[in-house]
Amino acid sequence: MKILITGGAGYIGGTVARMLLAGGHAVTVYDNLCHSKRSAVAEGAEFVEGELADRPLLEGVLQTGRFDGVMHFAALIEAGESMKRPEVYFRNNTASTLSLLEAMLATGHDRVVFSSTAACYGEPESTPILEDAKLKPTNPYGESKLLVEQMLGWLNVSHGFRYASLRYFNVAGAIEGYGEAHEPESHLIPLILDVALGRRASIKIFGRDYPTKDGTCVRDYIHVQDLAEAHLLALGALKEKSRLIYNIGNGQGFTVLEVIESVRRVTGRPIAVEECERRAGDPAVLVASSEKIKLELGWQPQFAELDKIIASAWEWHQRRYS
DSSP, X not given: OEEEXXXXXXXXXXXXXXXXXXXXXXEEXXXXXXXXXXXXXOXXXXXXXXXXXXXXXXXXXXXXXXXXXXXXXOOOOOHHHHHHOHHHHIIIIIIHHHHHHHHHHXXXXXXXXXXXXXXXXXXXXXXXXXXXSOOBOSSHHHHHHHHHHHHHHHHHHHHOOEEEEEEEOEEEOOBTTBOOOOSSOOOHHHHHHHHHTTSSSOEEEEOSOSSSSSSSOEEEEEEHHHHHHHHHHHHHHTTTOSEEEEEESOSOEEEHHHHHHHHHHHHOOOOOEEEEOOOTTOOSEEOBOOHHHHHHHOOOOSOOSHHHHHHHHHXXXXXXXX
């Protein structure tokens, strides 16, 4: 296959690119490098530096050869920042994605796997969350992704546009030679690992008064390799089906304090904690049910245990800074 990956120099997109290349597929990475570097582009991939809003450039790339599908990861991802600058998220994540979809329609491409988010659900009424749960985002980040899902739904109705929307939760871990390296970093596990490495004095906990067993937020952590496998399965399934919506997670919830304790076990190092006020827009509990994709596509995560996920990330971070 020949696949175009937007945001392919990022953490998840870069992992998918490497797995596709290892499988013998051709990959073109499209990325503006706003939170990454040219060195993050997978060896063997074609690379185009560009903005997602640049429809003429996207059309030019898509016209260079027939792509079997587009995997769309390019997005701003910080829920907290989106509460302060919602207009930036709607411009970048929603409006710019429309430019991509228009370019695909104009060039005869009709198959996309969209990197959506569990933030579409907001505060769930029950957990684990099912795909038919109410969609009520509590932050503009989640809303910006939900708007894309709604656009995809109408393109499917009007144009027969084929899409898979994958709603996932907290992604962590690393594959051989590639892991999480956001610039700047804001995700919990790499930040705690920075404390273990002595690169950071402490880890901040935002809120100790949530209705959870220890007062900190609960999240579902999925290994990046398992997530990448789900994307590849979804792309293949679009040959037969025109609309797929799946949650991707391991079905287990861990509090922030449990994640910190796991890092202490894996690294054998002390982790200092700084307690802070809640951040606006943070749901108390997000845990996925992934039974639908398991049943329909046969997906099965290989890294269900939090310690194993963190161990792979720890190995990557030690090598990264050695």
